[in-house]
Amino acid sequence: MPHQPLRPAAENPEGAQQLGPAPSTSSAGSRDTSHSRRVSIVIATHNRSALLAATLDALADQRWPHDRFEIVVADNRSTDGTRRTVESAAAQAGTPPIRYLFVGEPGKSYAVNAALAVATGEILLFTDDDVVADPLWIDRMVHALDSTGADFAAGRIVPRWEAPPPAWMSPSLYGVLAVPDNGGERRPIGLDAPDIMPIGANMGLRRAVVDRIGGLRTDLGKLDGTLRTGEDHEFYLRMLQAGFRGVYEPEAVVQHWVPRERLNRRYFRRWLHQNGRDVAKLEAAYTKSIRRLFGVPRYLWREAAINVLTAASAVLLFDGRARFAATLRVLWFAGYLRETLRARAALIAARCFRAPRRVVSPSGNR
Numbered sequence: 396m397p398h399q400p401l402r403p404a405a406e407n408p409e410g411a412q413q414l415g416p417a418p419s420t421s422s423a424g425s426r427d428t429s430h431s432r433r434v435s436i437v438i439a440t441h442n443r444s445a446l447l448a449a450t451l452d453a454l455a456d457q458r459w460p461h462d463r464f465e466i467v468v469a470d471n472r473s474t475d476g477t478r479r480t481v482e483s484a485a486a487q488a489g490t491p492p493i494r495y496l497f498v499g500e501p502g503k504s505y506a507v508n509a510a511l512a513v514a515t516g517e518i519l520l521f522t523d524d525d526v527v528a529d530p531l532w533i534d535r536m537v538h539a540l541d542s543t544g545a546d547f548a549a550g551r552i553v554p555r556w557e558a559p560p561p562a563w564m565s566p567s568l569y570g571v572l573a574v575p576d577n578g579g580e581r582r583p584i585g586l587d588a589p590d591i592m593p594i595g596a597n598m599g600l601r602r603a604v605v606d607r608i609g610g611l612r613t614d615l616g617k618l619d620g621t622l623r624t625g626e627d628h629e630f631y632l633r634m635l636q637a638g639f640r641g642v643y644e645p646e647a648v649v650q651h652w653v654p655r656e657r658l659n660r661r662y663f664r665r666w667l668h669q670n671g672r673d674v675a676k677l678e679a680a681y682t683k684s685i686r687r688l689f690g691v692p693r694y695l696w697r698e699a700a701i702n703v704l705t706a707a708s709a710v711l712l713f714d715g716r717a718r719f720a721a722t723l724r725v726l727w728f729a730g731y732l733r734e735t736l737r738a739r740a741a742l743i744a745a746r747c748f749r750a751p752r753r754v755v756s757p758s759g760n761r
Contacts, residue, residue, distance in 0.1 A: 435516030439506035440524035469506035525652035539644035549593035550647030584641030671730025
């Protein structure tokens, strides 16, 4: 499916309401040029008003001129008083301008795309409705883009636990919870260094990126009642394919909420199996030159074999933590393999049952 096209950005399009005071530009000329960038912060939300309040409070404390950034909240069919939360935040003295829009189509990708369509910033920063950003978050993200010339940036994400992590939890599994801590060293991101993937909890990019490749795919991404993923991954692959370069900036830090109900083994098993299926769909479209066996990249077969052996040895060593992590990686591979074989079977069936073409001769005889 093609990416979602975006409407041109507008100051106050139909359906979007600007809350709080209008931005002032009277003192912008006296500020340091590093703070001259106009920034839009995009937040998609669904029924998380209490967590969203903390997110907005942290953004109001940013050490970035409040007349040089806006917050765009795309409310994806919330029923819990989210609008009142946004209005309350906007009414606080000194709060940066907040745009609120209600998005009726279910799915996070629809909400993000609606926010992108009204955002006015030349720099677009993305975060989630359960994230608390460090006061220097905007500053560090913009500096990373400007100092490196990168087109997009990924920041550092650390967990904010509702409950202590269980004994079977290891840092290698943090990606399932959208808290992948990629360390304290700035690193480039590109086709030759693709190991760090920006995600919506802490990502920034230049407006020109979205203008060129569009927004998120609406057949991917979070949807209430599902474990569907992949919108960030697909957008990342599309940026790389378009030739854009990125940077990982460890000083752009946010804390991401980890709810108690996700700290159970069943959630991890289901999420990783589904993610394996989602990644298989994406990589089939974006990676063509890799050697494969039954449609699966050969290196993934090798990794799966290593993980099976790791799980077996962990059993012998009574290392439950290592066993569970290795077993989950095998489950991820099982999801990848399942989706790959399903797609291949569907393609073969379509070819076999394709109706033969009728050939019409010049004389009109069939």
